[in-house]
Amino acid sequence: MTGDILVLAEHKNGVLDNITWELIGKGRSLADQWGTRLALLLAGSELQTLINSVKSSGADLVLTVQHSLLKDYHAELYTAAIAQVCQRFNPSLVLMGYTYLGMEIGPAVAVRLGGTMVSNCSELEADGEGLLVVRSVFKGTLQTKLRLVGARPHMVSIVKGVLPRKALAARDATVQSQAIDFDSRTLRSRILEILTIDTGGIDITKAKILVSAGRGIGSPEKIQLLRELADALGGELACSRPVADMGWLPFAHQVGISASTVTPDVYIACGISGASQHVAAMRDSGRIIAINKDPSAPIFRVAHYGIVGDLLEVIPALIKQARA
Amino acid sequence: MNIIVCTKAVPGFINKPSVPETHDRVNYEAGSIVLNESDDYALEAGIKLAKKTGGRTIALTCGPLSVQKVLQTGLGKDADAALRVDANVFEPAATARALAAAIKKQDCDLVITGVESSDVMAAQVGISVAEMLGLPFAYAVTEIQPGEREKTIRITKELGFGKKQVEELDLPALVCFQTGTEPPSFVPVRKMMLAQRKPIKTITLPELGFGRQPLSIEILDIFSPNEAGLAEIIGGDPATQAAVVMQKIREVL
Secondary structure, three states, rough: OOOOOOEOOOOOOOOOOOHHHHHHHHHHHHHHHHHEEEEEEEEEOOHHHHHHOOOOOOEEEEEEOOOOOOOOHHHHHHHHHHHHHOOOOHOEEEEEEOOHHHHHHHHHHHHOOOEEEEEEEEEEEEOOOEEEEEEHHHHEEEEEEEEOOOOEEEEEEOOOOOOOOOOOOOOOOEEOOOOOOOHHHHHHHHEEEEEEEEOOOOOOOHOOEEEEOOOOHHOOOOOHHHHHHHHHOOOEEOOOHEEEEEEOOOOHHHEOOOOOOOOOOOEEEEEEEOOOHHHOOOOOOOOEEEEEEOOOOHHOOOOEEEEOOEEEHHHHHHHHHHHH | OOEEEEOOEEOOOOEEEOOOOOOOEEEEEOOOEEEOHHHHHHHHHHHHHHHHOOOOOOEEEOOHHHHOOHHHHHOOOOOOOEEEEEOOOOHHHHHHHHHHHHHHHOOOHHHHHHHHOOEEEEEEHHHHHHHOOOOOEEEEEEEEEEEEOOOEEEEEEEOOOEEEEEEEEOOOOOEEEEOOOOOOOOOOHHHHHHHOOOEEEEEEEEHHHOOOOOOOOEEEEOOOOOHHHOEOOOOHHHHHHHHHHHHHHHHOO
């Protein structure tokens, strides 16, 4: 007998994140297959608008934890809240995003509950009463298929954007408020400040065309070449994390879950391998064109068009075409 | 502040991946063995903070003798001691249990790990170790400083979407360090040679009180996902490729 399924919701400014809708879709089909309930867990300080927006989302139950201390994201408190709800609700399966929240809190909750966690999954399917998942390994060049055989709850974090966002039949979910036992005096971590990184007025999220540089460009001098291409196309420059880390371009140009999420009409990925944290933030672009010398680079799995080749040959040819 | 940095040796590239009948690991031929990228940043941050606060750093890893090189790199970067848990485990939970048990035997104020290893890509071990040891934690940390109050640290961590959060954590604590804008240093050859002469302590799983551990995750298969790749690969010489790409771009604008 399989127990209930719980989805950990993520939300910002009163709006549910896409990853949560994707998880609800998957959770619903597993719940139907197993004949169990699907519950959504919402934690935060002022949840009423959100509760209204998810009441008919396809979940059977909406569990809510409202507390003034949960206004800002506080890992220690969120871990305690989620673990306490799980201990009471006793789900067989907990689904969450492979996001900052899933990475920071997921393993802690799994250990606290004595469950089995598998992270960074791109596929998930029922296997009788158990689960099979597919996840990337070795820099994303290979994938493994796994079966979860350890203690319940099974906790699975899923990469953003890989599951289809389904339109589900509306159902009127029961809303249950969950009381949480917090003692703010015993907290061992305190938020001192929340910083928004200064982007100096650069906003790559509005560009229609992005020419994006990855570690594979090899040296900072190549940025100039990509800048020429961006200019010729009337686009902007973007980059992956290592390029910003190395100081080749300022943070304002960075695409990834730590920085900006972009959806231009055209995204040209130059020497970008396609780490999941990068892909999650650009996969909804209209046309993705990847140029990389490694044919096994994971970027070719999300690109619409690919060129396996040397940037130093391909980019000048593209500039010439764009100016023609 | 005494600091333990958890490091991992990862393959630069691999050949012939396969899953054995035990379903507990992926076997492969490693092209080279390197220190995992975010662990390199973790080491530098740990060593710097220990020096600043008059403490010691221990570089820790879990793996067979063949991964010892990463500890020598740690010693070359001025870690005071190195410790290897002699175990050949693949599952993140098993790695976390082994590391947590080894850390428990040390005198330590702060544990630093990287955010994610490039081979297993689970981003799970650091936070699991923290919870197993009952320590406060922070993930995706880009800065660590001694706190204003005694027995605390002040950290900056990423929240995503260009936001960061500054937190104060009570010690002992654990943080998972993210790659950042200050590149890790290369160890000069001479220092690396000296480091290779320094002792590396080892401890076995039975010494840490572990018997045979049951699997919680079975690895069924490993495969190349490119077969199901979406991209239409554009062939020809660069001029032809560029012409096709420009046509595709003009179609959507």
